[in-house]
Amino acid sequence: MKRTLVLIRHAKSDWGNPLLTDYDRPLNARGERDAPELGRRLRVKGIRPDGIIASTANRAAQTARAVVKGLQLEESLIQWDRSLYHCRPETFETVLFGMDDALTTVFMVAHNPGISMFAQQLLPGQAVDDLSTCAALGISITADRWTDLPNAPKSLLFLDTPKHPSEGTY
Numbered sequence: 001m002k003r004t005l006v007l008i009r010h011a012k013s014d015w016g017n018p019l020l021t022d023y024d025r026p027l028n029a030r031g032e033r034d035a036p037e038l039g040r041r042l043r044v045k046g047i048r049p050d051g052i053i054a055s056t057a058n059r060a061a062q063t064a065r066a067v068v069k070g071l072q073l074e075e076s077l078i079q080w081d082r083s084l085y086h087c088r089p090e091t092f093e094t095v096l097f098g099m100d101d102a103l104t105t106v107f108m109v110a111h112n113p114g115i116s117m118f119a120q121q122l123l124p125g126q127a128v129d130d131l132s133t134c135a136a137l138g139i140s141i142t143a144d145r146w147t148d149l150p151n152a153p154k155s156l157l158f159l160d161t162p163k164h165p166s167e168g169t170y
Contacts (some may be wrong), residue, residue, distance in 0.1 A: 002104040003141040004157065005122075006047065007094070007138055009069065009115050011035040011060040016083040023085065027062045034134040034162045035063045039070020042136065045158070047105065052077050053095055054109035055084035063134065074164040084110040087116040099146045106146075122149075126156050137162040 009149060010033030020026075027035065031089035048071065064078050083091050090117070099106060108115070112131060119128045119137050129136060138157035143149060160166040 001104070001142070001144050003143055003146070005136045005141060006042070006049070006105070006107045007115050007119050007131070007139070008063065008107055008109045009094075009112055009131040010055070010057075010060040010063040010068070010109060011038075013133075023057045025122035026058050027066075030162075031059065031134065032066065035066030036070035037162070038134055038136055038160065039067035040069075041160060042067070043071045045166075047138065048059070048073070049077065049107045050078060051099065051105075051164065052081050052107040052109065053081050053084065053099075055111060057080045057085045057111065060084070060109050060111060064107075065137050067107070075101050084108070084114075087110050087114045089114055089121050092118040093149065096146045096149060099105045101145045108154045116156055118153070123155055123156055128156075128159070132161045132163070135159065152153070 006072045011027050013025045013031060014028035052064055054060050065075055068075055068077060081095055116131045122139055128137060138158050139150050140155045140157050143152035158166045
């Protein structure tokens, strides 16, 4: 069975208020523009998630909501998971292992360095060093269950960034 995993790093955040904690930082104007545009490009590609899992940190939550808006989907599709806030790559895997196997296309919205490290683990040898803000990395996985992920065949579908959008269908 083919599965699609799309890893999305949150959009550009606002560092203007030194009184806010890292967790509470919102998106800046560029992030507010880039996130719904990413959703639109994913919609044009024909990539429609069955489920979205997002960090609860403000900038990741805003990104997830804006991407969903660009996809023209309902926010109720988003599952919130605080463990994705500045987590290690193993946490992404653990969260995916808990996903319903009926979901074949899953988006994860989170933070660096963990999300880039997870991408590197899934696609060793690929040019996936450091996901930029509001980047989306699509991975094709041949697996019957999400728990098959570690040993399943995987391939890069696309890498889409605000500076280098990847239009087209996959």
